[in-house]
Amino acid sequence: MSFTVAIVGRPNVGKSTLFNRLAGRKLALVDDTPGVTRDRRLHPAKLYDLAFDVVDTAGLEVGDADTLPGRMRAQTLRAIDEADVALFIVDAKTGLMPDDRTFADILRKSGKPVVLVANKAEARDAEAGIYDAYELGLGEPVGISAEHGLGLADLRDALLEAVGEERALAPDEEEPELAGDGSLVGDDVSDDTDEEIPPYDATKPLRIAIVGRPNAGKSTMINRLIGQDRLLTGPEAGITRDSISVDWEWKGRNIKLFDTAGLRRKARVQEKLEKLSVGDALRAIRFAEVVVIMLDAQIPFEKQDLQIADLIIREGRAPVIAFNKWDMIEDRQQALADLREKTERLLPQVRGIRAVPVSGQTGFGLDRLMQEIVKTHEIWNRRISTGRLNRWLSAVVQHHPPPAVAGRRLKLKYITQIKMRPPAFVLSCSRPEALPASYLRYLTNTLRQDFDLPGVPIRMLARAGENPFAGRARKRR
Structure with missing residues (x-):
């Protein structure tokens, strides 16, 4: 039976650095700027022989409940309430601050087991800060360096004592992998079969990333889907910084939703922190299967929206468009007709892309959005047998043969599908370098x-067929 550990403390004491150390990966954004972390992030962690879930949280922000700092504080308090033990981090380098004492009072009132951790213990004069931590009355502080990995053995012993050996060392229950075939989700999957094509498995787990410009309503929509205020939301643009994953179940199917930071034009991204957030969002896109492009229905198809869509198509992900804030549209019938016309005209590279009007605020259209996501995912995984493809190619060439280039006719020999996710095809022809791009688009x-x-990227590659006599010298008579 596993347990959950919440890492808490005032801003800039090294919570995200310790989270990354325990998770074994650089998942959370780390910067010298206080208050980088806003949403709470959960991930499996390992510390020697202890396996558990670790939660990164925001610092103890001061502000009214309806302000951004107040909402961040509410997320932290919820993480403490849901955790089995709290890792309370203080900065041994700077010593105790008033916020540390406030946090200590909150943890005492929660009744949760607390492990007091004095981070940055590698610094000069850190010993005095460690001794100061005794004043909090939360037991003996554990001196560590999250950045350099020092003191983790002592942290393991403190966690073992707080949780209890019976629970902390209990054997883990085997959980199914998210990628059912054992492959890295997001990679192209080869399929060498021809006629025996397995049907689409609608029970396999699915990864969905939500992307868009800042303040498009991505976090609000995810909260509405899962039915709880899991992600930090508000009227301010750019609230989300980390790409936060949320596990969810829809009609018996395991779903992992990725909330991402808003993507602005590259020229406007100047600050280091925003560059880190954008990089985190791009990684979420690459490892997702379906990517929902969130557009503001009031101002859709800005230049940045089209650039985001083009990026997703070039990455080969399965795209679905969600026109959010539909509850604020007055003439919906006319607006829907206009949006469909613009979608077909501005995104010709994925003809038939599925676009759904939704409202993350009211929940309108979200069930239909999930249905379209599953349909798009099925098409993205589709496999066509070589026999069907070549019968199709023969009919197409008879109807519309390729043009002659430099007085020589091009011969299209055969076609086969080499990959799924997205569908990729190889066309064998006599002179692939001379095949016009317009004819390749016609075939696609x-x-x-x-x-x-419809609605998924298709990759069509032209290659020369192998010549069995290539490299052989001509025989003299």
């Missing part, structure tokens, strides 16, 4: 229409 669009592959 015709294949999309004839085999019902």
Whole structure:
């Protein structure tokens, strides 16, 4: 039976650094700026022989309940309430601050077991700060350096004492991997079968990333989907910084939702912290399967929206558009017609992309959005047999043969699908370098229409067929 550890403390004491150390990966954004972490982030962790879930939290922010600092503080208090033990971090380098004592009072009132940790113990004069921590009345402080990995053995012993050996050392229950086939989610998956094509498995776990410009309503929509205020939201733009993953179940299917930071134009991204947030969002896109492009229905298809969509298509992810804030549209019928026309005109590289009007505030259209996500995911995983493809190619070439180039006719020999996720095809022809790009687009669009592959990227590669006599010297008579 596992347990959950919440890392808490005032801003800039090293909570996210310790979170990354325990998680074994650089997941949380780390910067010298106080208050980088806003949403709470949960991830499996390991400390020697202890396996548990660790939660990174925001610092103890001061402000009214309806302000951003107040909402951040509420997220931290909720993390303490849901955890089994709290790792209370203080800065041994700077010593105790008034906020440390306030936090200590909160933890005492919570009734949760507390492990007091004095971070940055590698610094000069840190010993005095460690001794100061005794004043909090939370037991003996454990001196560590989260950045350099010092003192982790003592931290392990303190956690073991706080949780109890029976629970802390209990064997882990085997949990199914999120990627059911054992592959890294987001990689292209080869499929060498021809006629025996397995049906789409609608029970496999699914990864969905929500992306868009700042203040498009991404976090609000995720909170509405899962039915709880899991993510920090508000009228301020750019609240989300880390890419936060949320586990959810929809109609019996395990879903992992990724909330990402808003993506602004590259020229406007100047601060180091925002660059880190954008990099985190791009990683979430690359490892997702379906990416929901969140557009503001009142001002859709800004230049940045189209650049985000183009990035997702080039990455080969399965895109779905969500027109958010639909509750603020007055003439909905006319607006929907305009949005559909713009979608087809501005995104021709993924003809038939599924677009759904939604409202993260009221919940309108969210069930239909999930249905379209599953349909798009099924198309993204589709496999077409080589026999069907070559019968199709023969008919297409007869109807519209490739143009002659430099007086020589191009021969299209055969076509086969080499990968799924997204569908990728290889076309064998006599002179691939001479095949016009316009004819390749014609084949791609015709294949999309004839085999019902709307709304997903399709990759069509032209290659020369192997010559069995290449490299052999001609025999003299």
